[in-house]
Amino acid sequence: MAIIKIEDISKYVGEEVTVQGWAYNRTDKGKLVFLLLRDGSGFVQCVAFKGDLDETTFDQLTRLPQESSVIISGPVREDKRAPGIPGGYEIGVKKVEFVQLAAENYPMALKEQGVDFALDHRHLWIRMQSQWAILRVRATVIAAIREWLDTNGFLNVDTPILTPAACEGTSTLFATEYFDEGFAYLSQSGQLYNEADIMAFGRVYCFGPTFRAEKSKTRRHLTEFWMVEPEVAFCDLDGLMEIEEQFVTHIVQRVLRDRMPELKFLGRDIARLEKIIPPFPRISYDEAAKKLQELYEAETAPEKKALLKFDWGIDFGAPHETALTNLYEKPVFVYGYPTAVKAFYMEPWPGRPEVCKSVDLLAPEGYGEIIGGSERMSSHDLLLQRIHEHNLPEEAFTWYLDLRKFGSVPHSGFGMGVERTVAWICGIEHIREAIPYPRTIKRVYP
RNA sequence: UCCUCGCUAGCUCAACGGCAGAGCGGGCGGCUGUUAACCGCUAGGUUCGAGGUUCAAAUCCUCGGCGAGGAGCCA
Structure with a gap:
């Protein structure tokens, strides 16, 4: 069975494939587990039905820690509901090999992070x-x-x-x-x-x-x-x-x-x-200076106006560049x-x-x-x-x-x-x- | 270097002088189509540090630490 890259998944609709990757997100719903798998080239949804797998494997999937490494095989289906990058495709899980079960305290929540925390965990x-x-x-x-x-x-x-x-x-x-x-x-x-x-x-x-x-x-x-x-x-x-x-x-x-x-x-x-x-x-510095002068005079908010103050001869500051490029x-x-x-x-x-x-x-x-x-x-x-x-x-x-x-x-x-x-x-x-x-x-x- | 702001559970935040809380994440259980799933139960705290004011401080004050946004400088 071919090991494929998720970014190429559209070429394999109807075929059985194998993907090697990591469990990005999981949600389970009784006899059904949705696993969002990433393999470095993309993100794809894998869907496991309880009836398709032996009990131990399915049970392990329902409690698979985030970022566990797995190798999954099964048929590729086109399905508009499936999330991913590129989205719209999913894999029906027929076989799972657990490479490593990740520790349970993965620190990155799947939502916006604070800057300091995110950078410490780059x-x-x-x-x-x-x-x-x-x-x-x-x-x-x-x-x-x-x-x-x-x-x-x-x-x-x-x-x-x-x-x-x-x-x-x-x-x-x-x-x-x-x-x-x-x-x-x-x-x-x-x-x-x-x-x-x-x-x-x-x-x-x-x-x-x-x-x-x-x-x-x-x-x-x-x-x-x-x-x-x-x-x-x-x-x-x-x-x-x-x-x-x-x-x-x-x-x-x-x-x-x-x-x-x-x-x-x-x-x-x-x-x-x-x-x-x-x-x-293409505009000359002289023309830019003229436009900035007009923008300065047109600005009514005092704080913004102060930042836009401009005299011929100075270099542009960030506020000048922003005002100018917005034109x-x-x-x-x-x-x-x-x-x-x-x-x-x-x-x-x-x-x-x-x-x-x-x-x-x-x-x-x-x-x-x-x-x-x-x-x-x-x-x-x-x-x-x-x-x-x-x-x-x-x-x-x-x-x-x-x-x-x-x-x-x-x-x-x-x-x-x-x-x-x-x-x-x-x-x-x-x-x-x-x-x-x-x-x-x-x-x-x- | 200067100005401003922030620091509370693993994460994101609430409580703003009177019992330290929620959501997410973790654990346990339920559910055959989830999209940050949902429902029930559960564990989880030196409120950045030191000092001060007060009957009482996460909350007010002082000092310190760490970080962010912006200015200057540049790509």
Whole structure:
């Protein structure tokens, strides 16, 4: 008898199959037991009638502890009443093998958990349907990222996680002792290395964990998160935006194709995701500032109004991003930020040195910045001047400056936060649910 | 770092100065279509900690601990 995956169950209607999994939920009704079984690929209802099984087996099923591991065989039936992911199918129980009877004090109730409790039990929480669905979407987002980049001329060239100093000289870094070399720091970006790599390979991306030691405490921050950073030689800011919108569209459409049961279980508004196709709106920082001023004046609630206060020259806060993106149904590009609020390596806007060729992509529905990118500075002398202005140690950037001495070209790149993207696509409140084991300022367990 | 909030049964919460409770989960029993099943019975407590006010504190006050939401910073 074939061992099948629950996600493929629709192919086996009328056949006898075997599934290997865990008892997710159970309800019994006299001579009938309903067992919701999960096998990692999905959730399916198994129905046992007392008359179909020997007395001992049936009796054991009626008192089967939650999360017990079992192997169940029987015929697949289509039945609209059957719950599951995907729902609508059930297995009539003919044979049961009890692999392990779980202890009776399984701590996770099948309902909403308090955040603290749920995170302390993350190793069990990931078994629950909601978390399982989110992490399945995450895997598909990652697959789609690699798929699009690999088929569009990008070479995966990974960058070091242990680095000598701050890439951008801004964020707070995690430090670790490094033999006789003093300290090494956990990477907050592979971008500077990417710039070296494109001069060897043309188009590259790095993809891995990224670390920020800032004491951020919001639903949009983790201390360890995953970022994909593509970088492209011979590419200006407009070219970069075209790449970003194709890239994001591919990711969303791939998730819609492969993870519809998960999205539906999560209650995601599918229609909103289906609208994510090019072109995305593009507005300048100046235009965004004007719109924010209008929104500020139109806001009547004093508390909200205070949060929306905005003057030209400042970076957007979360309330600004939310207000701005609520004007659009698609992700929106905001380009040309003030030079003063951005990193030292961004190309100045021609004729307007107070503005730089940077672009952020802000996700709709209040999810905020999912991509930050820019055209990089290609002039050696200007770059050196900026390094001095930012009080960065010139000797640490010798190799980076070399890139502008030997065949410098216009080039651009961006970084996309995986967890923010997953949170947006899933429609969940907090990005800690978009990574298997979240690391936050107050949590490194489990 | 700052502001705000929370901590009571395994979980989610109620009791808000006067006997510490409910639902879920656990155990036992009943029921042939359950969807967080339902019905009956049952076990389960250092009310985060220390100190204080009071005849009386889960409840009020002080200090501490732990956590969350938000700001700043960022993806």
